[in-house]
Amino acid sequence: METSPKGNCSVSDKTRQRILGAAGKVFAQGGYRAMTLRQVTHEAKVNLAAVNYHFGSKMNLMRALLRDRFEPINQQRRQLLDQQVEAHAPDPVPLSIIYDTLFRPLFTGIGSASDNDTNLIQIIGRALTEPAEFMRGLHKEFFADLSKRFMSEIQRSCPELSPEQIQYRFFLSVSTMIGTVIEQVHLETISDGKLDGKNLDIILNELNTFVVAGFQQ
Amino acid sequence: METSPKGNCSVSDKTRQRILGAAGKVFAQGGYRAMTLRQVTHEAKVNLAAVNYHFGSKMNLMRALLRDRFEPINQQRRQLLDQQVEAHAPDPVPLSIIYDTLFRPLFTGIGSASDNDTNLIQIIGRALTEPAEFMRGLHKEFFADLSKRFMSEIQRSCPELSPEQIQYRFFLSVSTMIGTVIEQVHLETISDGKLDGKNLDIILNELNTFVVAGFQQ
DNA sequence: GTCTATAGAACGATAGAC
C-alpha cells in the first residue's frame, strides 16, 4: 500500500540520509532561513530536486531533521531516568543524578540516527532560538511532556519545595543548560583562550555542579 | 566637510529612527535573514529605498540596530558597577550586587535610544544566537571588555577562587542569563500557564538568587 | 530514482525624477 518515498523505505535511504546530514550541517551554521536547498544539496552531493522528492518541501525536511536529532536524545533521557528511579526505589533519585540524566544525553549526543561530522550541539542551540513562526509547536512536541516528567521526579527529591518553586528553578536550570549549549563557543573568548569550549566532559560536570547548587540555593 | 547622511544628522532623523524601530521589531521576530528590507520599510511606513539611503546596506542597518540597543545597556552596567565599587570601597562588592548590575539593565532595558513597542529582550536573544558569519566580532565588540571588567570585580569579591574557577562559573552565570532571556517565552508552557513569563521583576530576582547560589556552590 | 531546465516569486540594491 505504501509506495510514497515518505514512508519507511526499505532499501537505499542513502540519499535521504545524506540530505539529513547535510541539512544538519547547514542549519547548524545559519538557521532555517539561511539553510538554502541549494547549499544542502551541494553539501550532500545530490541533486537539487532530491529534497523535494524525498521530503516534499523545505519545511518538511526541517521537521524530519529535528525529529531525527531530538527524539533519540529525549528517548535516552527517559530511559536513563527510568533506570535511576528503579535503582533508587523506593527512595527519590538524588538531584544531581536527575540533572545528569537531563544534561548528559544532550552533551554526548550519542544515539543520534546519523552522527556525521555535524555538530549536534549547534543544531539544538539554533533550533531552540528559531523564530516562533517556524518552530511553533516544537517546544510542545519535544519538551512539554519531558519537562513534566522531570519536574515530577525533582518534586519527589525535594518535597520541601512548593510546585511553584520547582517550576521557577527548573526553568532556570533548563535555561542554564540551553545558554551553555549556545554560548559554549564563547567560553574560549571569555577565558582569554585558557579554557577549552570543546571539552564537553568538563563543561558537563561544571554545569551539573552549578545547576544543583543554584537549585538548592 | 561631513555631508553624508551617515554622519550625525542635526535635524529630522525621524525616518532613520522609524527604520531602526521597525528593524528591531522585524529582527526580533525572525532574525537577520528573515528580516527583509521590504518588511522593515513597510512596518516603518517609509520607502524601500530609504534604508539604503540612511544606512547604506542591510548589514549596516543591522550593525546600527545592535549598537543602538546594546550600547546603552552596557553603558548602564558599567555605570552601576562603578557606583557600587565606589559605595563599598575599599571592600569588595558583594556577589549578588555585582550580578544585579549585570542582569538588571538587560531586563529593564531602559536607556534604549529608541524604546518603541519593540521587545528588547527578544532582539538580544535573537542577536546572541545569530549565525557566526553574520555576527562575527559581535561578541568581542560588545562583551569581551565587559566580561573582563566583571570577572575582575568578582575575583575581588571571591579571592579564595582560582581565576579558572571564576572563568567557568562566570561563563555559566552568563549562560544562565542568556538562556533565561531566550527561554523566557516558554516559562508559561513549563509551568502549565501558572507562571507569568512577562513578569520580569520576579524572573530577575529568581535569576539572581539562582546564579549567586550556583556560583558559590 | 535521479537528472536538467525553468517557472514564478521575492530579494538587495541602485538609478534617476522630483
Added chain:
DNA sequence: GTCTATCGTTCTATAGAC
C-alpha cells in the same frame, strides 16, 4: 530627502526527459 521603477540575483518548487 523621498519617491518610482527596475536591474540582476537567488530562492523554492515543479515539470518532464532518462
